[in-house]
Amino acid sequence: MATRQCPFCGKSVFDALAQCPFCREALPEVTLASRPRNGGGGKIRQGLLYMLLAAVIHYFAGGHSPMQLPFPIAPLVTIYLSPLLFLSGLGLGLHGFYLQHKT
Numbered sequence: 001m002a003t004r005q006c007p008f009c010g011k012s013v014f015d016a017l018a019q020c021p022f023c024r025e026a027l028p029e030v031t032l033a034s035r036p037r038n039g040g041g042g043k044i045r046q047g048l049l050y051m052l053l054a055a056v057i058h059y060f061a062g063g064h065s066p067m068q069l070p071f072p073i074a075p076l077v078t079i080y081l082s083p084l085l086f087l088s089g090l091g092l093g094l095h096g097f098y099l100q101h102k103t
Contacts, residue, residue, distance in 0.1 A: 004030065040099025043092055050089025058082040 003012045009023040019026055059065055061073040061082065 039102075040096035043096030043099065045096075047089045047091070047093030047096060050092060051086050052089075054082045054086035054089060057085070 002015045004015055005011070006013050006020040006023065006025070006027065008025040009020060011020070011022045013020050013022070013027065015030070017027060058078055060067070060069060062078045
């Protein structure tokens with residue numbers, strides 16, 4: 001069981017106790033402060049990274065690069081999956097902007 005220090009006598013007491021068994025003083029309740037939200041900045045960065053990843057995948061899988069890949073890429077990747085990843089990243093970035101301007 002977790003313990004904490006009594007603010008009056010300094011001895012270690014259990015967290016669940018409302019009164020210190022040594023000095024008989026009432027222990028104040030401990031409340032945890034919530035972490036401040038970043039307002040969507042992380043979602044904006046994540047969306048931009050998804051869009052960049054989709055662009056790199058489309059560039060190499062679509063044959064636009066002079067480098068030849070050692071294995072063939074299905075056209076499904078360039079037709080459907082990389083644009084879907086790009087649009088998902090765009091949506092995530094816009095959601096992050098919305099969260100940032102809402103606060």
